[in-house]
Amino acid sequence: MPIMIVRRGLLACLLLIPLTGCADQIDLETATVPLALGMDLDEEGRFHYFTSEPIFSSKLKKTSHESSGTSTTLRQSRERQDSQILGLTLGRNFQVTIIGKRMMQHKGWFKMMDVLYRDARNTLTDRMIMFDGPVSELFALDQPDQPMMPVLLRGMVINKSSRSETANTSVQQLHRQMYETGITPYVSEITVSNKKIYMAGTALMDSKGIYVESLNTTESILLAVLQRTANPGISLTFQIPGVEKQPPFVSNSVSISPGKISTKIKTSYENGKFNFHIKVKTNVSLTEHLFPFDVFKEKKELEKKINEQMTKKLTALVHKIQKKKVDPIGLGLYARAHEYDAYMKVKDNWGEALSRGDVKIEVSVTIASVGAVR
Amino acid sequence: MAEKVNDCIATDLNSVISHLREHFNDTPDLIFREFGIKQTGEQGLLVFMDGLSDKNAINHDILRPLQFEEGSGQAGGKLIMNVGHIMTVETWMRVEQNLLNGFSTLFVDGRTEAYSLDTRGWPQRAIEDPQMESSLKGAHQGFVETGGQNIALIRRYIPNRELKIRKLTVGKRGRTEVSILYLEDVTNKQFINSLEERIRAITVDVIINTGELAEFVEDDPYSIFPQFMTTERPDAAASQILQGRCVVVLDRSPSVIVAPVSFMSFFQSVDDYSTRWSISTFIRLLRMFAFFVAAFLPAFYIAVVSYHFEIIPLKLLFTLGESRGRVPFPPFLEAIIMELTLEMLREAGVRLPAPVGQTVGIVGGIVIGQAVVQAGLISNTMVIIVSFTAIASFILPNYDMVAAVRLVRFMLMVLAAMFGFVGLTVGLMAMVGHLITLKSLGMPYSTPLAPLHIKDWKDTIIRMPLWKMNKRPEGSAPLQSVRQGNTRTKEEQE
Structure with missing residues (x-):
C-alpha cells in the first residue's frame, strides 16, 4: 500500500510540474481592465491610444479612469498605460474598440490591430466602432447622466443592431471581413454632438479597410435586409407620393414593421457583367399611417405603393454602394458560389466588378395586419 | 484461554x-x-x-x-x-x-x-426516529444498539427464508457479533465470501462502531470517498438487500453497513421511492448539481477572480470588482478563512447540545455573515459563495459523502489558487480517474457510469417509474436478475 501512495504522489507531481504555475496569476483587484480601446492619429500623423478603465471603489465619485498617450504600436503602449495606473493593464475585457475616422482614412491602419489577434489573451468579442471626429474628444467626455462610455457604446451597438440600425461587427468579424474577398468591411459609426453620443449608422470601408462612405440608420436597416440579417422588429417609414400633405406635418407617411423577411439572391454572369436579382418578400404589419385611407378595401393598392417605395430605396442604396466600389452586402460570396470562374478573374477587384454589374431589386410586401384601430 | x-x-x-x-x-x-x-x-x-x-x-x-x-x-x-x-x-x-x-x-x-x-436484559434505548437520515414519508423506526433487534427490524421487511445470516465474531476482548445479511438466491456469493474473509482477518481488541469495521474492510483505505455506505434506516437496508447487496449488522452499533455500493448510490434516498417519480427525478438531478456546486464553486470563484476574470459578464465585473476592492486578502485566503469558519461552525453545532447549537448558528449567521462584510474583511460575494456551498452540501443525503466533498473542495481550492482553470480541470480529471479505479468489495465504484450499464440508469441519475424497473441493478451482478413482473404493460394489453 505505501508503494501505491508513493506512486500516486509521483504521478501527482508529474502532473503538476508541466503546469505553468502561479506566474500568470493576477487578482481582479490588482488588475486594471480597460473596457474601451481607442486609436487615432493626430494632425501630425502620430499614433495615439486611449483606454478607459473602471475604478472599483465606492469612495470615489468618478467610476472610470481614462488614459491616453502616443506610442509606435499598441503593445508598446501598454507600458505607457501601466505607468499611469495602480494595477497591471490587461486587454482581456475590452467591450468596444474605437477607431478615429482620420486613422481609418489612412491605408494600413488595420495592421496596428495585430496584437489584438496575435496575443490570444486579448478579447475578440469587443465591438468595432468608427468615431466621426477625434477620438480624444470621445474619451474626454464624462457625462454624469450617462453610464460609463464603454458600457454605453457596447449597449448601443448590441441593442441598435438587434433592430439593424447599425452594424454589429466584432473585432473577430472585422478580421474575416478584411481578408474575405467577397465582402468589404463595415463597422458601427458614432458621432458626438452637444456632448452627447449619437449612433450615426454604419461606416463602409473598401477592401483595404479605408473608410469610404457612411450609411444612416435607415440605410443600415435596408442594408441588413439585403444582407439577410434583418430580424423582425425593424421598422421602415415611407412617404407615399401623390397623397396630400398638411404642413407642417408630413402626413403622407406610412410605417411598416416587417415580420420574417425572405431575401433571395439570384446570380448570373453575362457579357462580362455580373447580374444579381434580389427578391425581397415579407409579411408586414402596418404600424402607422397618417393619411386617410381605407386599408380594408384598398389593401392591394397600398401594398403596391409600399413595394414601389421600398424598391426605390433599396435601389438607391445599391447604387450608392456600387458608386463607391464596395460590397458590404457580400454579393461577392454569391458570385463565387454561382459563377466561380468569372469571379476568380475579378476577385482582387470585386468592388470594381460589382460597380459595373447590374442589381435588380424586386419587393413583394403583403400587409398581414393593419393595427388595432380603423 | x-x-x-x-x-x-x-x-x-x-x-x-x-x-x-x-x-x-x-x-x-x-x-x-x-x-x-x-x-x-x-x-x-x-x-x-x-x-x-x-x-x-x-x-x-x-x-x-x-x-x-x-x-x-x-x-x-x-x-x-x-x-x-x-x-x-x-x-x-x-x-x-x-x-x-x-x-x-x-x-x-x-x-x-x-x-x-437466556436472561439477557441490558439497558436499552427504545426504537426511535433515525437521527441522521430523517425522512418525510419513510418508516420512523431506526436501528438501535442491539444487533438482534436490528436484524429483527430488517426481517420485518423481508419475511423470507432466503434471507440468510452469516454470524461472525470480531475482537479478541470485545467479541462483537457481526452478522452479514443477504438473500441467498439473489446476492452474488463473491461479495459475501470476500466480505466474510475480510472480517475474519480483523484482529483487534474491540470494534465499537460500524465506521471502525468499515475502515478495516474497505477496498482502498486511503481514498477520501466512502466505499461502504452506513445507514440507520431498516427500510433502506432492506431495499439494499433486495437489490442484491449485503448488509452487515454490528452488535452494539446503531447503524449498519451496506456493501457493495456505487458512487451513485450516495445520491439516492428512501424517500425517492415514495414520492412521485418525476419529483424524485428532479431531486436526484438537484443532488448531482449540488454535488458539483459543493465541490467546485469556491474553487471556481477563486480561479475566475484571480486568473480568468475575462469570463465575468460586464455588469457582474463592476459588482465583483467593487466588493473585492475593499478586501485586504487575496481571494484564496479569503475563501479559506470563510470555509474554515463554516467548518468550525458546523463542528461546533454537531457537538453542542441542541439549544446551544442554535446559538452557534445565530452567532455564525449574524456575526460572521454581517459583521465581517461590514468591517470590510471579507467581500459579500465570498459570503454568498460560502453559504451557497454550505446549502448545496446539506442537500446530499449521505453524511460520509458530504464529508468527502468537503475535503475535495479544499483540494480543488488549492489547485484553483495555484493554476486557475487548468488546476481545476486537472483536479476534476484526477477525481474522475480515482472514482473509476475505486472498488467496493470488488465491484467497480462508478458503476453504472463506468463500466457502463445503461439498464441501471433507470435508477441512477433519474428515477424511472417503479413499474418500469423490473430487473435488479446489473452493477451488483445479482444471481437472480428479475425483480418483478410487468404490472402496467399487462393492463395496457388487455
Whole structure:
C-alpha cells in the first residue's frame, strides 16, 4: 500500500510540474481592465491610444479612469498605460474598440490591430466602432447622466443592431471581413454632438479597410435586409407620393414593421457583367399611417405603393454602394458560389466588378395586419 | 484461554464459587445465589451479572419454578424452567462468556455440566426516529444498539427464508457479533465470501462502531470517498438487500453497513421511492448539481477572480470588482478563512447540545455573515459563495459523502489558487480517474457510469417509474436478475 501512495504522489507531481504555475496569476483587484480601446492619429500623423478603465471603489465619485498617450504600436503602449495606473493593464475585457475616422482614412491602419489577434489573451468579442471626429474628444467626455462610455457604446451597438440600425461587427468579424474577398468591411459609426453620443449608422470601408462612405440608420436597416440579417422588429417609414400633405406635418407617411423577411439572391454572369436579382418578400404589419385611407378595401393598392417605395430605396442604396466600389452586402460570396470562374478573374477587384454589374431589386410586401384601430 | 488444561467446570458447588471468585475478583456486579431445588432435591447455584440480566425473568421464571414446584424428585433429573433458550455448557470459558453477555448460569451440585439461561436484559434505548437520515414519508423506526433487534427490524421487511445470516465474531476482548445479511438466491456469493474473509482477518481488541469495521474492510483505505455506505434506516437496508447487496449488522452499533455500493448510490434516498417519480427525478438531478456546486464553486470563484476574470459578464465585473476592492486578502485566503469558519461552525453545532447549537448558528449567521462584510474583511460575494456551498452540501443525503466533498473542495481550492482553470480541470480529471479505479468489495465504484450499464440508469441519475424497473441493478451482478413482473404493460394489453 505505501508503494501505491508513493506512486500516486509521483504521478501527482508529474502532473503538476508541466503546469505553468502561479506566474500568470493576477487578482481582479490588482488588475486594471480597460473596457474601451481607442486609436487615432493626430494632425501630425502620430499614433495615439486611449483606454478607459473602471475604478472599483465606492469612495470615489468618478467610476472610470481614462488614459491616453502616443506610442509606435499598441503593445508598446501598454507600458505607457501601466505607468499611469495602480494595477497591471490587461486587454482581456475590452467591450468596444474605437477607431478615429482620420486613422481609418489612412491605408494600413488595420495592421496596428495585430496584437489584438496575435496575443490570444486579448478579447475578440469587443465591438468595432468608427468615431466621426477625434477620438480624444470621445474619451474626454464624462457625462454624469450617462453610464460609463464603454458600457454605453457596447449597449448601443448590441441593442441598435438587434433592430439593424447599425452594424454589429466584432473585432473577430472585422478580421474575416478584411481578408474575405467577397465582402468589404463595415463597422458601427458614432458621432458626438452637444456632448452627447449619437449612433450615426454604419461606416463602409473598401477592401483595404479605408473608410469610404457612411450609411444612416435607415440605410443600415435596408442594408441588413439585403444582407439577410434583418430580424423582425425593424421598422421602415415611407412617404407615399401623390397623397396630400398638411404642413407642417408630413402626413403622407406610412410605417411598416416587417415580420420574417425572405431575401433571395439570384446570380448570373453575362457579357462580362455580373447580374444579381434580389427578391425581397415579407409579411408586414402596418404600424402607422397618417393619411386617410381605407386599408380594408384598398389593401392591394397600398401594398403596391409600399413595394414601389421600398424598391426605390433599396435601389438607391445599391447604387450608392456600387458608386463607391464596395460590397458590404457580400454579393461577392454569391458570385463565387454561382459563377466561380468569372469571379476568380475579378476577385482582387470585386468592388470594381460589382460597380459595373447590374442589381435588380424586386419587393413583394403583403400587409398581414393593419393595427388595432380603423 | 491459558488454562486449557483444567477447563472443565467443577462438580462441587464450593469449588465453583471459589473458582469464579478467583477469576472475577473485583467484580462486585457478579451475583451468586444458592438455593435448594425442590424439583430434584439437589443444591443449586445461580450466577449472573447484575445489570446485564433481566431480574424479573430470574425471579419468576427460574427461581420460582425451581424452588417451589414439584418435579420428578430424583437427583440428576430434568429441571423445569420457564426460559426459552437453555444451553448446556461444560467449560469455564463458555461460562465466562455467557455470563458477560447477560446469560445466567445455573450450577447443580454434583453435575458435570452447567446451564446457561437466556436472561439477557441490558439497558436499552427504545426504537426511535433515525437521527441522521430523517425522512418525510419513510418508516420512523431506526436501528438501535442491539444487533438482534436490528436484524429483527430488517426481517420485518423481508419475511423470507432466503434471507440468510452469516454470524461472525470480531475482537479478541470485545467479541462483537457481526452478522452479514443477504438473500441467498439473489446476492452474488463473491461479495459475501470476500466480505466474510475480510472480517475474519480483523484482529483487534474491540470494534465499537460500524465506521471502525468499515475502515478495516474497505477496498482502498486511503481514498477520501466512502466505499461502504452506513445507514440507520431498516427500510433502506432492506431495499439494499433486495437489490442484491449485503448488509452487515454490528452488535452494539446503531447503524449498519451496506456493501457493495456505487458512487451513485450516495445520491439516492428512501424517500425517492415514495414520492412521485418525476419529483424524485428532479431531486436526484438537484443532488448531482449540488454535488458539483459543493465541490467546485469556491474553487471556481477563486480561479475566475484571480486568473480568468475575462469570463465575468460586464455588469457582474463592476459588482465583483467593487466588493473585492475593499478586501485586504487575496481571494484564496479569503475563501479559506470563510470555509474554515463554516467548518468550525458546523463542528461546533454537531457537538453542542441542541439549544446551544442554535446559538452557534445565530452567532455564525449574524456575526460572521454581517459583521465581517461590514468591517470590510471579507467581500459579500465570498459570503454568498460560502453559504451557497454550505446549502448545496446539506442537500446530499449521505453524511460520509458530504464529508468527502468537503475535503475535495479544499483540494480543488488549492489547485484553483495555484493554476486557475487548468488546476481545476486537472483536479476534476484526477477525481474522475480515482472514482473509476475505486472498488467496493470488488465491484467497480462508478458503476453504472463506468463500466457502463445503461439498464441501471433507470435508477441512477433519474428515477424511472417503479413499474418500469423490473430487473435488479446489473452493477451488483445479482444471481437472480428479475425483480418483478410487468404490472402496467399487462393492463395496457388487455
